[in-house]
Each structure stands twice: as C-alpha cells, then as structure tokens.
Amino acid sequence: MQIHSRKMNFAKEVNFEELARCTDGFNGAQCKAVCVEAGMIALRREGGVITHEDYIEAVMEVQARKKANLNYYV
Numbered sequence: 001m002q003i004h005s006r007k008m009n010f011a012k013e014v015n016f017e018e019l020a021r022c023t024d025g026f027n028g029a030q031c032k033a034v035c036v037e038a039g040m041i042a043l044r045r046e047g048g049v050i051t052h053e054d055y056i057e058a059v060m061e062v063q064a065r066k067k068a069n070l071n072y073y074v
Helices: 016-022 028-044 052-071
Strands: none
Touching: 016 052, 028 052
16 A cells, blocks of 8 residues: 555555555455545545544545456355
C-alpha cells in the first residue's frame, strides 16, 4: 500500500500496517485500486490529504466490487 501511495498526499496518521491486515487476500491490482479509490474519496470531500478513514472506505468499496465480480462466475 505504501508503494502505491508514495506519490499521493496522505496524512501522517495513516496506519499502513492496519490497512495491510484489512486487505489480506487482495492482489496487487486490488491494492492499487484501494489507493486510487481513497484518492477519489478525498477529492469528493474536497480534502487536501488522504486520511485513514478514506483508505478504510476505499477498502470496503473494493471488497464490495470483489464480491460482486465473484457472483458472475457462479
């Protein structure tokens, strides 16, 4: 997550270890999607930096898309 976020403006209180535990089982593309989605969430709320809450909300969004994609192959 830190690698994908290195060029993004994120708050100091972002806990990447907790985010890594939340994204256990995600592949690299999904981790990148979390970072991009967190940036989009921060832009929507007109924030200057990406907060930990933005990342958590992005994880939930990507998890929902991940589960929705699995339903197509049933």
